[in-house]
Amino acid sequence: MKYKFNKEDELFRQELRSWIRNEIPGDFNTWQGIDEAGEDFEYSLEIRRKLAKKGWLTMAWPKEYGGQGASYMKQVIFNEEMSYHRMPGRDGFGAKMLGPTLMVHGSEEQQKTFLPPIANGEVQWCQGYSEPDSGSDLASLKLKVVDKGDHWLVNGTKVWTSMAHKASGIFFLGRTDTDAPKHKGISFFLANIKDSNIEVKPIINMAGRHHFNQVIFENVKLPKDALIGELNKGWYIAATLLDFERSGVEYPATARRNFEELVEFVKNKKNSLGIPLINDPYINKTLVDLDLEIEAAKLVAYEVAYLQSQGEVPSIEGSVAKILGTQLAQKVAKIGTDFSGLFGQISDSSAPFDGKYLNPQLDVTAYTIFAGTTEIQKNIIATRGLGLPREDKLKTRSK
Amino acid sequence: MKYKFNKEDELFRQELRSWIRNEIPGDFNTWQGIDEAGEDFEYSLEIRRKLAKKGWLTMAWPKEYGGQGASYMKQVIFNEEMSYHRMPGRDGFGAKMLGPTLMVHGSEEQQKTFLPPIANGEVQWCQGYSEPDSGSDLASLKLKVVDKGDHWLVNGTKVWTSMAHKASGIFFLGRTDTDAPKHKGISFFLANIKDSNIEVKPIINMAGRHHFNQVIFENVKLPKDALIGELNKGWYIAATLLDFERSGVEYPATARRNFEELVEFVKNKKNSLGIPLINDPYINKTLVDLDLEIEAAKLVAYEVAYLQSQGEVPSIEGSVAKILGTQLAQKVAKIGTDFSGLFGQISDSSAPFDGKYLNPQLDVTAYTIFAGTTEIQKNIIATRGLGLPREDKLKTRSK
Amino acid sequence: MDLGLSEIQKMLQESSRDYLLENCTMDYIRAMESDQIGISDEIWKNMADMGWLGLMIPEIYGGSGFNFDDMSILLEEMGKVALSGPFFSTSVIGAQTLLLSGDESQKKEFLPKIASGNLKFSLAFNEKTGSFEESEVSTTTSIKNDEGWTLNGEKYFVNDAVGADYFIVASASENNEGISLFLVPSKSDGIEIEKMEAIGGDKISKVNFQEIKLLDSQLLGKEGEAWKTLSKVFNYGAIGKTSEMSGAAQRVMDMTLNYIKDRKQFDRPIGSFQAVQHHAADMAILTKVSTQFSRKAAWEISNKDNSNINIHRAKSYVSKAFHDVCQISHQLHGAIGYTWDYDLQVFTRKMQHQKLAYGDTDFHQKKISNLLNLK
């Protein structure tokens, strides 16, 4: 038992932290981060290329693919510091998902073509999984890919595709066998999203922001080598991405930074009687409860990474981390808004924190929905983790 | 719209309240109520007979059965005042359940035999519904009743039978047709619980109290007229008891009394720095939250009674009242214990309130379980009230 | 005890429901979010014709002479269609302020014009702190002089300032004991209005009053005694918002039930999953209790007294409950409910205003604590 990072990891944390603080434009204490999916996308790519030069972008990749084979705990530190400092530039779709998938399932040719641009931080990928009628039940997806001999013909619609409006490529799941059981007729493909038969339609969210898109494939022709791995094995290819740390440490790290900011705010802000808000005991207790939730999420995130570092597949821990982390993000946003009093409805710069907790309060509404709703996560904990009987596998049924 | 009782009802409330305060032995402010299921049972019967003499015990019965045909709102007042004052003597099983059942389904002979002793407050009945393997799924009950020509032969076990150890009679559901669909093979019977072939075995609860019993029928012979209503209609006879107000107003009324007592306590009790607990803002907020929950439960209870008074069958309101009321009872008990500090583990008279919140904290654990768990109530709200599809009625199923 | 609606309330409920569903469609509501005033002339005129604008104004002043519990039924229906805009500022807040503190000539002059739709009012009370206590009014001053008064100060969170014909401005009195109210024509020189970006498209502004010259006749009520009026007006405001929210909660619930009955995943309606059903049951509980709290408070403020604990119970409970209802609804809708094009999010955004206006849960809980003498 040792609840402490080792020296080498701590040194890495220090190095990374100095680098980040140096990179941040202006003062760290007032740095609020940027909207990577919006006008600041180019800036985030710039940082990504710098991360690539430092070797950090793909530090978890095996050495033979140009990575450092970095430990899971080191990756935790990387994600923790980047999140805490609101630093853009990470590459979830390319470096974290597609890269490792190609290493396992891609042909040498595919690896040669697609890995270097990812490793150099030059490209933005996006992920086409969900469809309008396939959300929690993803395996029911219908986007149709037909083998036309010398090419694939793709028709269908993907939805909630974040970054599609900024990406150059999309990796996606399509149905290649309509007769097989639903998980067994799905394949994994790549496409150039600038293809003239692919339409990217923005989806504006309730905060008025553009993160998501609909991606419509209409008679899109893809070369035969757009298929990754075996035909009809796409579901399993997509499901077995375990090469990277995915502890969800981003949530508590982000929350801790917000926590510190909130504390500063309530220490300085006075109510109408001139008393600092921090002395309001409800506010005080709210912050202590929040501190506990942040630590809880962090402990579980560390455990996920630790289990991965031991070569174990986390059973319930990944779902627990997702549930705790996303609920935490929602709670932080709500608290920030609540602390703002009547300004809690104002999104301009007259509001505390420039109204920055208000739009997130709307943004984070989606956190407990995307990538497996809280309900789906609890199903997973109960059935896969705790061994409770799956409802759809029951044999006897009541009349 | 009128959120106020009418004058006549208010006068009744005044009369009842004076009577109760007069009946309470000793000082109302220190009166803690009694254990009706324990050594104080005889005292509670005494009060019951007095209530009968005042005409209040069966005031909701129709006039032709010796009642007053009292309005639902008047019944609400009765239950509210009795609960608030911790007054024993009400007769849930006899006057509230069996009586009205007999009026609708009993023969003239059965009515003549069983109604007068109930109306006079002379008897204690108990209810044999649940069985060891039939809890939430009550309709699966197995206690077997066989028609032996000149008598019924009963074999099986009932459980969670409260008051069985004090009762003289039991009304119960038994299976009379093992081939019919489960709801359609059940009949409603009465038995003398002192029958030598009926064994009443105490179940001691986690607070060390004896409220519940197992009731074991072993070759019990019952006369043919022990059957109430039609054969195999027992499920529907038991389910259609709507003649009495069943708003659940008891929960918020009891909680309000406890609330007042808790407030008194925290005003007088000081922490180690000599500051009254009421000035602890967490305690203050806890009490305000509790006040809101009490009012919420009361509002819904009133609504249930109001709907009944309009001849309507409350749809979700009954379940809502049960959920809110039982959660409220648990919350009150927990708060009482929490406010006691280290004494929150001590059940002797050195503890605040003589430790009286501690055992109830254990007792009330069962509230959200008995008479339809919170989960079952939510199923009912969702399917019967909100029209959501019942899972077991779904036609298509996933593979 | 009669928890049902009176005949006249039922009529009001049905007619307003019909009108609002037909005329205040979600397209209209969305269009009004970017409108400066937040209501179309046509609908404002209709509201006058239907007697809504003067609903609580006595008949002798040209109104319909209804009570606040009747108004609460109308506000529930407005909440159901997410209607915001100057109705509340003029016909709830403005009318009540005039009724409570105007002298006979002021009432005669202004109330009929409210009822007929010819005047809009806007209350300028809050300053930068944004509290609903008397102490909030500290930097706005009215100084007595020979010709009348001079008003100076900057107001925040002024609802429906643009389009208002009159501001009712709360200012610190000269001697600084108590606050006073003045009727200030919006055309006066020295008034500057700056928009505050409200998330729900509500019309909220900063209004700067500089060296405004006022006559004695513009004083509303007695000098230094406005708090008595305002504290009552805020109670009407709190219950009014509570009624809107309880109506809106009903609508959000209906929207959600429709969605989960319709949406299929795993080859079955998601509303058949027990976890979804239990979320729906929780919504139903919150909505049911909200309606009872808000109606009871509305009845009591009309028939018992303006200042009682049930007002605070209602606003504190319903503000939280409606927030929770929106959250549950989003969780059950999944991603779609969170898109700009879907109607649910309009309610969620407007909820943020409704729950804060005239005191949030925390504010009203502290009032409850005081009224229960928890000290």
Added chain:
Amino acid sequence: MDLGLSEIQKMLQESSRDYLLENCTMDYIRAMESDQIGISDEIWKNMADMGWLGLMIPEIYGGSGFNFDDMSILLEEMGKVALSGPFFSTSVIGAQTLLLSGDESQKKEFLPKIASGNLKFSLAFNEKTGSFEESEVSTTTSIKNDEGWTLNGEKYFVNDAVGADYFIVASASENNEGISLFLVPSKSDGIEIEKMEAIGGDKISKVNFQEIKLLDSQLLGKEGEAWKTLSKVFNYGAIGKTSEMSGAAQRVMDMTLNYIKDRKQFDRPIGSFQAVQHHAADMAILTKVSTQFSRKAAWEISNKDNSNINIHRAKSYVSKAFHDVCQISHQLHGAIGYTWDYDLQVFTRKMQHQKLAYGDTDFHQKKISNLLNLK
């Protein structure tokens, strides 16, 4: 970072699990509820032989020389079988108090006898208020005289008083600045023990000390400086109880999972209902986080410092979480879990002691607030 157990911890975990499951059966635990001392001589002797009683006592004083994080693993296992009784009072609280404030001769005299099972200790700190602050000790006094000291006072919530050979008594010092600790043989004249009825069968007493004559050698640590020691001891106590609870939570969860896999209603295991599954998932989350909080705190108190925020986080979180776990378990068990004959309720009753001992959630949350400088 190494969240796994060391080899030696694994051995301790396995051997203690085996021993406790075999010897501290639920029948034994129930029997001990009505036993005066709460442990059988045989098991006490075994605990000595296995090195548990002196687990944290350095080898030079006859102990096993383990750390507190090792102890926490043993306490988790004890929590799993709902073991209470004098082990905690003697080998956690007593031993730590002596280690932290005893002089060399006191340590040499008493620690080996703790390790060998020949002496039991009981700390008498609380008075009627029941707080864990220095101010709690106000009515118990020790007055210096020529021969030594005279002790007077009434102590509440004294754990494991009956059967203890020595009390460690906290008293207000003569000059009233600070408190002092004394070692008081339980056989001394003037000691009266009165049982307090504890819901979980824990041995809790009122102990009255009347005119107890003490020698200078019975003073533990320096006069008036005991709070430094006690505040550390209470941190050990808090984490110790946290470890017990996190072990117990695991057991309650396992018990519940077995039940809901087995129990059928509507012709299917109730564990197949989604609402039941989600309750179970909530339990799993609470239990998982509790284990992490308690182990981290145990590691830090052993390897970093005695007084740090993670101790307070652990006790405040786990006290609440284990309470919730018990509640959920009862809800999933239905009526049966609530009967005296069923084992679940034994854990629920003992939880009430564990969550209160050495500070409840509220107490430790206030410490967190201070340590985060939230003021």
